[in-house]
Amino acid sequence: MNGVHDMGGMRGHGPVEREENEPAFHAEWERRAFALALAMGATGAWTLDMSRQARESLPPAQYLASSYYEIWFAALCDLICAKGLASRDEIDTGRLAAPPANIARVLKAEDVAAALAKGAPVERPARAPARFSPGDKVRAKVMHPPAHTRLPRYVRGHVGVIEEVHGCHVFPDDNAAGRGENPDWLYGVGFAAADLWGGSAHPGDKVHVDCWQAYLEPAE
Amino acid sequence: MAHDGHHDDGGSALDEMTLRVRALESLLVEKGYVDPPALDLLIETYEKKVGPRNGARVVARAWSDPDYKARLLADGTAAIAELGYSGRQGEHIKVVENTGQTHNMVVCTLCSCYPWPVLGLPPVWYKSAPYRSRAVADPRGVLAEFGVTLPPETAVRVWDSTAEMRYLVLPLRPAGTEGWDEDRLADLVTRDSMIGTGLALAPAEVEAGA
Numbered sequence: 001m002n003g004v005h006d007m008g009g010m011r012g013h014g015p016v017e018r019e020e021n022e023p024a025f026h027a028e029w030e031r032r033a034f035a036l037a038l039a040m041g042a043t044g045a046w047t048l049d050m051s052r053q054a055r056e057s058l059p060p061a062q063y064l065a066s067s068y069y070e071i072w073f074a075a076l077c078d079l080i081c082a083k084g085l086a087s088r089d090e091i092d093t094g095r096l097a098a099p100p101a102n103i104a105r106v107l108k109a110e111d112v113a114a115a116l117a118k119g120a121p122v123e124r125p126a127r128a129p130a131r132f133s134p135g136d137k138v139r140a141k142v143m144h145p146p147a148h149t150r151l152p153r154y155v156r157g158h159v160g161v162i163e164e165v166h167g168c169h170v171f172p173d174d175n176a177a178g179r180g181e182n183p184d185w186l187y188g189v190g191f192a193a194a195d196l197w198g199g200s201a202h203p204g205d206k207v208h209v210d211c212w213q214a215y216l217e218p219a220e
Numbered sequence: 221m222a223h224d225g226h227h228d229d230g231g232s233a234l235d236e237m238t239l240r241v242r243a244l245e246s247l248l249v250e251k252g253y254v255d256p257p258a259l260d261l262l263i264e265t266y267e268k269k270v271g272p273r274n275g276a277r278v279v280a281r282a283w284s285d286p287d288y289k290a291r292l293l294a295d296g297t298a299a300i301a302e303l304g305y306s307g308r309q310g311e312h313i314k315v316v317e318n319t320g321q322t323h324n325m326v327v328c329t330l331c332s333c334y335p336w337p338v339l340g341l342p343p344v345w346y347k348s349a350p351y352r353s354r355a356v357a358d359p360r361g362v363l364a365e366f367g368v369t370l371p372p373e374t375a376v377r378v379w380d381s382t383a384e385m386r387y388l389v390l391p392l393r394p395a396g397t398e399g400w401d402e403d404r405l406a407d408l409v410t411r412d413s414m415i416g417t418g419l420a421l422a423p424a425e426v427e428a429g430a
Contacts, residue, residue: 005330005331006329006330007329007330007349007352007353008327008329008330008352008353008355008356008357008380009353009356009357010349010353011353013348013349013350013353013354014350015350015365016345016348016350016351016354016362016365016366017345017348017350018343018345018366019343019344019345022343022344024266024267024271024340024341025263025267026344027237027238028238029237029238029240029241029242031263031267032241032242032245032259032263033237033241034262034263034266034341035258035259035260035262035263036241036244036245036248036254036259038262039248039253039254039255039258039259039262040248040253040254043253052330052331055331056331064349068332068344068347070237073237073240073241073244076244077244080244080248085251085253086247086248086251090247091243091244091247092240092243093243094242094243094244094246094247095247096247096250096251100251100252100253101251103253106252106253106254106255107254107255107258108255108257108258109255109257109258109260109261111258112258112261112262112265113261113265115308116262116265116307116308117306117307118306118307119306119307119308119309119310119311120308120311121311121312121384122311122312122384123312150330150382150383151382152329152330152380152382154329154356154357164314166312166383166385169312169383169384170384172383186383186385188314188385190377193376193378196356196357197357200357200358201357202360202372202376204375205359205360205375205376205377205378206375206376206377206378207356207377207378207380208377208378208379208380209380209382210380210381210382210383210385211382211383212383
């Protein structure tokens, strides 16, 4: 969806502000919110794509005014409610009002190292040959999807060149919506910066975007 | 308030977050959905164990061993796993090499995708609106703010991490480091040089900082 999270090319956000010797976390609640988000993700109650969709679905003004972990926390609370794991009232008060729901698994301390080392690879066996090959010209489709997508606005309608075929990866638009993984071919696509941004771009500069096949059509 | 990076006026907001996160944690523990020692371990892992030193070792190895570098550029995930780094938010890693002709820079315009096993958690600026909005449209302006000015003939390639591919920049090896071992080389490899918003340190910069 065309939300404020889709920031590529926006103006007005000011300079990049850096912090010397920045710590991993800036407050104890950030540590706890981070760990809760990872541990709840490990229960299998939702997918990574659903987490991203929940963060993008926050009201735009709230998203822009929130710190990173405030966004994570708000989206985590929304997902817990949406999946029926707790009520909003329970979340706000911290007090149990209903018995727990069934969940697939609980991440235990002894399993943390193995779970992190394994991660969650998203490459899947191909069910059909890839439509495009390196060197092919492709156009990023013009689209206005109502929910999650990973095709940024700034490339839609523009022509790029297939530079790499990454394999068949879980398709986020479907996975976020609960329609299944529906793996699709993923390509590295190079776009000339001048095609995306016009005369303000430096000649010869490029932007690479990873695009699923469903986002692309042949271009002449 | 949001622009100065401090929270002088935001104490009450911080307190509110502390209370809200505490309430949620106690609820989720009581429901049996999360295991408190596992939470502690998750925090410890990303606060103390996983960080850019991992990526620096990968880069130093690539600078020292041409065969390793070839494997790293052909299959980043597998070559990085040779050094023991793998997993969450690094399941599919592609390493992009800086050369005299090309400078690479990594961003995630849609959220905050970042190669955790080799760089740890991303810094706040990487996740911020200014970087996400400008890295793709004005990379040279962003680089200038980081103190990096490239010759006009060097092409900039920005990698927007829109899928589960994660990108690690292999910076140029600084001059004057012939014969250095991997530990010494790794000290020259900054986090920003592996995101592409910086260059590897020159030997004199390390000595000046020591």
